[in-house]
Amino acid sequence: MSAPSAGQPGARQPSAGPPEDAARDVLVDVDGLRVRLAGSTVDVVDDVSFQVCSGELMGLVGESGSGKTTVALALLGHARRGLEVAAGTVLVGGTDMVTATKQQLRRLRGAEVAYVPQDPASALNPALRIGTQLIEVLRAHPEAVAAKGLGDPRARVAQTLEEAGLGGVPGLLKAYPHQLSGGQQQRVALAMAFALRPSVIVLDEPTTGLDVTTQRLVLDTVRSLCQAYGVAAVFVSHDLAVVGGLVNRLTVMYAGKVVERGPTGLVFGAPAHPYTRKLLRAVPSPERSEVLEGIDGQPPPPARRPRGCEFAPRCPLVMPACSEGPVPVVHLPGEHLVRCLRTELTVRPEENRAPGPSAQPGAAHDALLRVWGLSARYGPTEVLSNVELSVGRNECVAVVGESGSGKTTLARCLVGLHGSWSGEVRFGGEVMARTAYRRARRDLQAMQFIFQNPYTSLNPRTTIGGIVEMPLLHFFPSLGRSEREERVSQVLQDVALGPDFWSRYPDQLSGGERQRVAIARALVVSPDLLVCDEITSSLDVSVQATIVELLRRLQAERQLSLLFVTHNLALVRSIAQSVVVLSKGRVVESGPVARIFEQPEDPYTVSLMEDVPKLPRGEPDARFLAT
């Protein structure tokens, strides 16, 4: 059993950090942490241990429900309502956050350990000016301000905003949170976290809601601040591609346990746990079109975790011993730990994924959907101007752009949800009315829309069967009951949901399953065109891969055309044949996928490509370690 040649311990040296030596302080030391549902024996998180040194960034990665946020909050001495820490120590700068008194916690939070939340829009107080909120942090900790020599609070606020890359924004201190963009809000949250020069910082998916360009800016800010002040950072994320370019070490969690831990280079270059390997294979690559592999099933909820290895039911390498009892941790060379019995198989390097179907340029002469000179407005502001695009039969066209580029508005105009637009939209040769209510039944049936958020797009009071049946009842009222039921179960089967989903309600389903139901609802009336509005953006990477593969298969089987709106460029490479790049409501570039990705012409497209977080795959060389 030996690790592949690449990726020695030295590989975890950060790019601009202090030289590797034994003198680095361990600032975070979590040992045997166990968090359970209060008053029960159900563990949410069990046997979690890791250390983070000063100047080091550690990524904490896992799907929803893996317990990563629970661990992150334990670093602040906090357990969410209904949870309690049952065992273990969480040493932050030498203090055990589990046993600390309320006074100690109050002194430490903000000053020694700071938190950057997932959604800055809800974390900033909408009624207070930015300046007031920043000063508040400093005023709450006068002893820390004095001890660290941070000087006058006002001067420090200006300084910390400067550090967060917001120095040049005029009138920022007097602004209210809603007047800032998402990226600015997140950098204000960063400034707030760094205001007291804490030694530890916990970032809980801080870039999830941001587009690639803003994400890049925020990540750069995090990196430079951590390195400049020797901060130990814990970066929680479900997206390996985001974490990959940023952190020195990785801790992969699954169902409340640490399944793999090690230097980033080793975990990416020689993933030793089947779960990590699966996760890596689910990440789309902007470099080539590949068949994405999702992970079937979903993580077991705390009360129903299996006795042995938690991943065993979904693992391709499972053997009987895996389910017999707790799986011990195996130490691999280079501070690389893995909780798996089959490491003799997993240390081998993996084959590359199968290439995806070669992109054929859309047959423009046989366009199903053509759009000319579409301009749309929200009140007085024009959000789209003079957009042109066409979608051929059996073609997938991706519309990409940052948030605010108008891509969602474009999708809504096309399906008739947003009424104030001008221009011409021809679908199957017919000119489309502006709103859905004025369109012909046949056109409504032939063009179906799938919403971004599967948590709001399904009626919580209707069964899955009822939801999928609804469009059939509407468009084909003459259909007999048995034929209707047959069609519904056929389409549910097509999206890989069994017949027992018929009678379930949406709140009994996971996000991925809900999105499948939404797809089934659209497909049941056999449309010609599916308009998908960021349909994977609220899903985990592993679920996203399954959904994308499902769509690709359905597109081929049913001769579907797709208009795929997304901010995820890497995903585009795997699913679309042509791309339309939107910026500030205008089409800046469009063409076949291969051309746009390999020779982008417009400077905006070029910068968009550069900002995409790329997964260093199977080659832990200096290229990505030097980022």
Add this chain to the structure above:
Amino acid sequence: MAIVTATGSGPARPTVRRRRAWVAVLLRAASLPRGRFGLGVVGFIVAIAVLGPFLAPHSATASIVSPFALPSRGALLGGDELGRDVLSRVLGGGWVLLAMAAAATALGVVIGSASGVAAAYLRGRWDTVIMRTVDVVLAFPQLVFALLLVSILGPTVWLTVLAVGFSHAPQVARVMRSAALDVSERDFVKAVELLGVRRRKIMAKEILPNLISPLMVETGLRMTYSIVIIAGLSFLGFGQAPPAPNWGTMINENRIGLVLNPWGVIVPAALIALLTIGVNTWTDAVARVAIGIDREAETATLLELPAVGGER
């Protein structure tokens, strides 16, 4: 709640399960101590009102003792102002009050929620017209408004019911509009709009089922008010025509003889009070469960736990 039983054989009929949401709320409310208490009290009063006419020892309108006679063997609760048996009048005078209250409540809730949901969903001109009308009606105190209608239209039973029902409608409309505003903005409503489904159907099939919790709470609350207002109107003489027994009317008729035979006032007053307390306690239990069910789902997502353990 709602544990999924795996249906292995064939697709289950979805229509069977559609009721479950509100049935589950009612069952859960009935299992709470306060729910049980409320239901018990209401059940007791309803039993008196419904079975009473069959159990009454005497006719409710026949004079059998001297006016305001004290309780005796022949008349267990004594006599009223005309020497009629108080017990028989109590037993016979409840069902009309209950039926009127229920009818008025139903009327108010139906009109109120229809206009509230329509205002929230249709927006624009509809919203303005409906809600400004509501504002105007709300400017009058409810009892005064009902009195006004009854005094203009005359004190018959059905007019009283209509008057009380209409006076409830604007308040129900307010509550239902604010609840429906949030639901109307959700994507599942847009998804159905994209199919070209008619608006009336969207309101009935997509929006209304998501308003069950506020609807049930509002119904209970309006029932309490109906009882009080209808009893109050009867007390003021705007109820049934005189010889018919009615708890509200009885209090008015017998209050002059309060010192002679207090039971003629105390018993109907106590029954009205108990009924109100019972309905109120029951509504409170329903409201708690309704909110609690929503909260449970919320915590589950907060905890990032897909489908928290089935046994809870």
